[in-house]
Amino acid sequence: MRGGPVPGRAVRAPPLQRPASGLPGQLPAEIEGKLLCEIPELSDITPLPQLETETPVVKILHSDSFDDALSYFRAIVQSGEVSMRALLITSYAAIVCPSHYSVWQYRRKLLAQLKVDPHREIEFVQAILLDNWKNYQLWYHRQQLVASIGGRSDERDITDSCFEHDAKNYHAWSHRQWFLRTYPPPSWLVEERAYCDRLLSEDVRNNSAWNQRMFVLLHTPRDHPEEFGQILTAELNYTLEKLNAAPSNESGWNYLRGLYTKFPGPWDAGFFATISASCDALLLRESQSPHLNAFMFHFYRDWAARQGDVSIMAPSVTIAKLLRDEIDTIRAKYWDMMHERVVAALAAAATTA
Amino acid sequence: MPSSTGAPILKAPLGVEKHRKYFDKCLLGPIPHYFATLEPSRMSLVFFLIGGMAITDSLESLKASGAGTAVADWIYMMQVEPTSENGGAAGFRSSSVLGCGEQISSASSDSPIHTLDTSHITMTYCALAALAILGDDFSRVNRAAIVQHLRSLQREDGSFQAVSYGPGMKALDFTAPGPDGQPLPGIGDSEYDMRFLFSACAVSWLLDDWSGIDQVRALEYIRQSYNYDGGFGQGPFLESHGGSTFCALASLSLMGKLDEALPDRDHTIQWLIHRQLELSYNGRPHKDEDSCYSFWVGSSIELLESGHLPDHAKIMTYLSKCQSVIGGLSSSMGGSPDPIHSYLGLCGWHLCQKHLGSAGVENLDDAPADFPLISIDTSLDMPLHSVEHMKKLHAQWKKQD
Numbered sequence: 241m242r243g244g245p246v247p248g249r250a251v252r253a254p255p256l257q258r259p260a261s262g263l264p265g266q267l268p269a270e271i272e273g274k275l276l277c278e279i280p281e282l283s284d285i286t287p288l289p290q291l292e293t294e295t296p297v298v299k300i301l302h303s304d305s306f307d308d309a310l311s312y313f314r315a316i317v318q319s320g321e322v323s324m325r326a327l328l329i330t331s332y333a334a335i336v337c338p339s340h341y342s343v344w345q346y347r348r349k350l351l352a353q354l355k356v357d358p359h360r361e362i363e364f365v366q367a368i369l370l371d372n373w374k375n376y377q378l379w380y381h382r383q384q385l386v387a388s389i390g391g392r393s394d395e396r397d398i399t400d401s402c403f404e405h406d407a408k409n410y411h412a413w414s415h416r417q418w419f420l421r422t423y424p425p426p427s428w429l430v431e432e433r434a435y436c437d438r439l440l441s442e443d444v445r446n447n448s449a450w451n452q453r454m455f456v457l458l459h460t461p462r463d464h465p466e467e468f469g470q471i472l473t474a475e476l477n478y479t480l481e482k483l484n485a486a487p488s489n490e491s492g493w494n495y496l497r498g499l500y501t502k503f504p505g506p507w508d509a510g511f512f513a514t515i516s517a518s519c520d521a522l523l524l525r526e527s528q529s530p531h532l533n534a535f536m537f538h539f540y541r542d543w544a545a546r547q548g549d550v551s552i553m554a555p556s557v558t559i560a561k562l563l564r565d566e567i568d569t570i571r572a573k574y575w576d577m578m579h580e581r582v583v584a585a586l587a588a589a590a591t592t593a
Numbered sequence: 594m595p596s597s598t599g600a601p602i603l604k605a606p607l608g609v610e611k612h613r614k615y616f617d618k619c620l621l622g623p624i625p626h627y628f629a630t631l632e633p634s635r636m637s638l639v640f641f642l643i644g645g646m647a648i649t650d651s652l653e654s655l656k657a658s659g660a661g662t663a664v665a666d667w668i669y670m671m672q673v674e675p676t677s678e679n680g681g682a683a684g685f686r687s688s689s690v691l692g693c694g695e696q697i698s699s700a701s702s703d704s705p706i707h708t709l710d711t712s713h714i715t716m717t718y719c720a721l722a723a724l725a726i727l728g729d730d731f732s733r734v735n736r737a738a739i740v741q742h743l744r745s746l747q748r749e750d751g752s753f754q755a756v757s758y759g760p761g762m763k764a765l766d767f768t769a770p771g772p773d774g775q776p777l778p779g780i781g782d783s784e785y786d787m788r789f790l791f792s793a794c795a796v797s798w799l800l801d802d803w804s805g806i807d808q809v810r811a812l813e814y815i816r817q818s819y820n821y822d823g824g825f826g827q828g829p830f831l832e833s834h835g836g837s838t839f840c841a842l843a844s845l846s847l848m849g850k851l852d853e854a855l856p857d858r859d860h861t862i863q864w865l866i867h868r869q870l871e872l873s874y875n876g877r878p879h880k881d882e883d884s885c886y887s888f889w890v891g892s893s894i895e896l897l898e899s900g901h902l903p904d905h906a907k908i909m910t911y912l913s914k915c916q917s918v919i920g921g922l923s924s925s926m927g928g929s930p931d932p933i934h935s936y937l938g939l940c941g942w943h944l945c946q947k948h949l950g951s952a953g954v955e956n957l958d959d960a961p962a963d964f965p966l967i968s969i970d971t972s973l974d975m976p977l978h979s980v981e982h983m984k985k986l987h988a989q990w991k992k993q994d
Contacts, residue, residue, distance in 0.1 A: 291689050295660070297667040298638045298932075299622035306629050314692055317707050339630045341756055341783050342691060342709050349762065380784045408880065410832065417830055445879040451832040454821055458830065490867060490878045498821025538863070573902045574866045 249396075249431040275308040276332055281325060287311035288318065309333045317346060322353045331364070338372050344381045358388045366398065373402055379411045383418060391423030396435075407439055408448045417455060432456045437478075444482050447491040454498060472505040480518050487526045493535040501542065512543055530568040533559050537578065550589035556582045609649050609964050612935065615920030616645040619932055621660065628931075633713075635688035636671060639664065640719035640726075641936035647726045647976045648939055650965040656727075665727050668720050673712040675738045680745065680759035683738035684712030684796075685720035708759040714746055715755060718792040721799045726979045731986055736800045743793050743805030751807070751814030752828065753789035754781045786827040787818060791840035794847040795973055801987040803848075812854050815841045822878075823860030835868055835876035839889040842896045843972040851896065858897060865894050869903055873911035883924045884915045884934050887941025892971040895944055905945035910957055912942050943969050 276282055289311050292299055302310075309332035316326045330347040337343065351361055365382050372378055386393050395415060402412040420428055433456045439449035457475060462468045476499055483492045496515075500507050519536050526532055537559045544552035560582060564575035620642040631638060643664065646652045655661050671688065675681040691710035717739060724731065745757045763782065790811055797803045817829040818841060824833025825841035838861070845851040855861065868874045874886035887908050894900055915922045915938055921930025922938035946954060946966060968977035 288692070291692065293663075293667055293670065295663045295667070296622060297664050298620060298624060298635055298642065300628050300632055300635070301623040301626050302629055302632075303626045306626070310690065317691065317709055337630055337632060340633045340690070341713070342633070342711075345756075345758060345762065345782060346709055376784050408877070410827070410834065414827065414831055421830075447878040447880075448832050451820070451826075451830075455830045494822035494864075494878070502821045534867075570869055570871070570904045570907065571866055571902070572904075574862075574899075577902065 249435075275305060276312045276329060277308055282312065282329075285312060285315050285319075288314040290314070303336075305332075306336045309336045313343060313346075322350060324354065326350055327354060327356070335368060338368055338375050338378050341377050341380075344377050348381070348384060358385045359393075361385055362393060369398070369402075373406060373409055374411060376411065379415050383415065386419065387422075391419070394425065395419035396425075403439070407443065407446050410448075413448050413452065417452075420455075421459075429456055429460055440482065444486050445489050445491055450491045450495045454495065454502075457503075469506045472499065472503055475499055476511070476514070480514075483532075484518070484522065487522050487532045488529045490531050493531050497535065497538060497542070507546070515539060528567050530563060533563055533567065537563065541582065550585055553582055554586060557586070611918075611920035612916075612922075612939065613646065613649045613651040613920075615917075615930065615935060616642050616649065616932075617651070617655070619921075620646070620655075620664070632690045633687045634716065635690070636668070636685055636713075636716040636723075637687075637719045638932045639668065640723045641932040643723045643726050644975065645932070645936045645939060647979065648936075648943060648965075648967050648969065650967060652726070661727055665724060665729050668724055669733050671716070671720060672733070672735065673710075674735065675742065676708075676759075678759050678761060679708045679711050680757060681738070681742055682711040682745075682757060682759065683735050683742040684714065684717030686710060686712055687716045708762050711756060711758060712742070713756050714743075714753060714789050714796070715792040718795045718799075721796060722973065722975055722979075725799060725983050726975060728979075728982055734800075736802065739796065740800055740802045740805040743796065746789070746793065747805075747807055747810065748781065748785055749810075750817075750829075751790070751810030751812070752785045752787070753793045754783045754785040755789050755792075756783040758782050787815075787825065787837040787840040787844075788827070790814060791844045794844040798847045798973065799983060801983075801990060808848055808850075811844070811848070812850060815844060815854065816856065819856050823857065823862075823864035825861075832877060833864060835865075835874065835886045835889040835893070838865065839893045842893050843974075846896050846972040855897075862894070862897050862899050862902075865890055865897070866899070866902055869907070871907070873908050881925065882911065884912055884922050884938040884941065885924060887912055888937040888944070888974065891941045891944045892969070892974070895971045900944065901948055903945075905949045906953060906957060909942060909945045909949065909954065912938050912945075913957065937974075939964075940969050940974060943967065944971070 277287065287308070289307065290302075309329070312329045313333040316329050327347070327350050330343055330350060333340065333343045334347065350356075351358070362382065362385050365378060365385065369375075369378055369382070382395075382398075386395055396419070399412040399416040402409050406412075420432065425431075433453065436449045436453040436456065439446050440453075443449075453475075457471070460468065460471060476496070479492055479496045479499065483489060483496065486492070499505070500511070505511075516539075519532065519539070522529075522532055523536075537556045540553045540556045540559075544550050557579065560575050560579035564572050564579060568575060620639070624638075628638075643652070646655055652661070655664075668685070671685045673679070673682055673684055673686055675683045692707060721731075721734065724734070742757075743753075746753045746755075748754060793806055794811070797806055814828075815825070818825050818827070818831065818837070820826055820833045822833050824835075825838040826832050826834060827837040831837070842851065842855075842861075845854050848854075867878070868876070868886065868890045870882055873882040873884070874890040875882050876886050876889065891900075891903070891908070894903060911926075912922065914926045915924070915928070915934070917923055917930040919930065921932070921935040923930050924934045942964065943966070946964060947968070969975070970977050970980040973980060
């Protein structure tokens with residue numbers, strides 16, 4: 241279960257319940273389990289089967305329920321029927337084939353014409369999402385619904401629920417970012433940073449959470465450079481602390497490097513000393529960590545470039561050799577190339593000097 | 594068996610024949626019901642299977658049996674012709690899932706093609722790629738209309754949406770304006786991200802006409818999707834991912850902008866090369882390996898001219914273990930095969946084999962060592978000889994103009 245409370249916003253991730261029947265186009269209890277062709281109220285509709293050529297290509301053997309739902313869907317599309325029973329048919333089609341973008345588009349058309357309350361449709365989406373967390377079309381439909389009510393649905397809740405099962409779900413992170421960018425709730429920056437912290441305290445290797453932390457930082461106002469500098473310093477310390485606890489974490493090192501390459505910040509001599517001292521201290525107990533060493537290799541090069549002083553990258557020569565020959569041999573060719581580059585840069589500098 | 598393209602064939606401890614049969618069996622179908630949700634992207638399966646037959650050097654026998662023509666005819670039946678009702682949509686649909694009206698059966702001539710039954714940008718790419726691999730002359734492709742339609746798919750931010758519906762099928766009245774009263778970014782007819790930007794670039798390349806894309810905006814979208822760790826996300830601020838990084842790099846490559854528009858080549862190489870774990874590539878840090886990344890990541894590395902850097906023997910060993918006894922590859926060891934992972938995995942295999950050479954392959958355990966060496970174009974995900982075929986067509990089109 242999740243750890244401590246998040247300041248400012250309670251993370252509400254209750255186990256999602258399947259909504260009761262009676263929602264728009266939701267399956268009423270009395271027809272649940274029935275095929276559309278078994279429902280008397282639809283008996284005047286002639287279902288249109290899927291047409292295939294004599295030699296179909298990659299024909300899919302569909303289940304009875306798939307053929308049933310799609311045949312009725314084709315029929316109402318052709319007739320242009322606008323009714324609650326047409327909406328019910330799209331429910332069937334969406335359930336058997338949630339990836340069908342045109343089913344959703346047609347459904348949105350019906351929802352608009354029938355003036356269905358989008359809040360109720362959001363509940364319907366929720367029910368299907370439970371079995372389809374990785375479905376592009378469903379999240380897109382949800383996005384349209386949330387937009388139709390002017391963002392008056394805190395979409396952090398549904399994504400919280402998703403992250404309970406899969407904290408790296410790309411669709412959910414994408415949806416969450418869309419919501420936060422389009423309808424930023426008050427004080428979301430503080431809350432979101434705390435939320436990322438919470439996810440990282442559960443799994444410090446959750447790259448999606450690190451990326452979200454960067455998303456927060458990139459949206460943090462920079463009108464007051466001094467204030468922003470303090471935030472960056474806090475981020476730096478936070479990251480070093482996380483890396484100190486788990487040094488072989490590619491995500492953390494990427495984030496650290498991102499901090500000083502993406503932002504003009506308080507990256508002075510003191511910063512350089514802080515990083516190199518932290519890394520040196522870590523090396524005493526984690527000398528064989530590929531990710532720690534890889535970071536140090538790049539850090540010395542980055543710093544040398546920034547200071548215009550090639551000699552700063554001298555330690556990178558030994559580090560590249562260590563990575564190539566002993567601790568990251570899967571990337572031996574890469575480190576060999578990098579080793580050659582550093583050696584060449586140092587030699588060129590020595591010649592000109 | 595000698596290769597019909599003259600490519601050298603290696604010895605055969607674990608047969609490529611099984612994979613040929615798998616591709617053939619799926620293409621001519623039917624395939625099981627658990628592929629049902631792929632019906633709206635069935636054209637992509639056609640592409641993966643035709644591509645699979647090409648790289649296992651079995652396309653000639655398909656063509657000899659007459660099935661090649663049948664497949665091409667089927668693809669053309671899925672072509673969408675522009676009308677005022679469908680908003681000028683052109684390109685290809687996924688399948689006959691919404692009808693296709695009289696094109697398929699005269700019995701259904703009372704069911705005209707509905708405006709909802711429209712083209713999808715990735716299905717258009719897959720259809721054109723499959724036709725190219727089949728050696729089709731593109732004479733039945735409505736090139737001008739497809740290029741024209743691309744314009745209605747590009748969004749303000751430079752990305753592409755997958756589908757655009759005609760005026761009668763818009764759901765605009767459904768969506769409220771944004772907080773500032775302006776139409777919301779992101780609200781259109783369908784999803785939008787780097788995958789569709791790549792599809793648009795691939796279509797433009799195949800049709801040798803870039804007038805359907807505003808490249809300045811497309812490049813800006815790619816630039817905005819470049820992340821602090823050197824990879825690319827599906828859109829701005831989104832996490833770096835092997836698939837979207839491929840789409841971004843391949844788009845830049847097809848536009849001829851890889852050198853000028855890639856923000857930090859070394860950083861991207863660093864991110865990509867770290868996707869290799871003990872077994873194979875993953876798509877994001879701390880995620881599991883998957884056979885499809887042998888292509889998405891492998892070809893991205895290739896596009897940055899660093900194809901010699903990965904540990905190819907490890908990747909090939911992993912791919913060998915993803916082979917199914919019934920032919921085809923699965924996403925990971927011990928899973929069921931599917932057309933997507935079969936094609937992408939074998940494309941990844943070819944990228945590795947190119948660098949490792951036949952001697953290197955022979956030393957691997959369980960490796961199928963009788964694969965024909967058919968080169969892959971890394972940005973179009975197609976056999977190189979099909980790309981050459983397209984270049985010849987492009988030259989002919991230029992002459993005709």
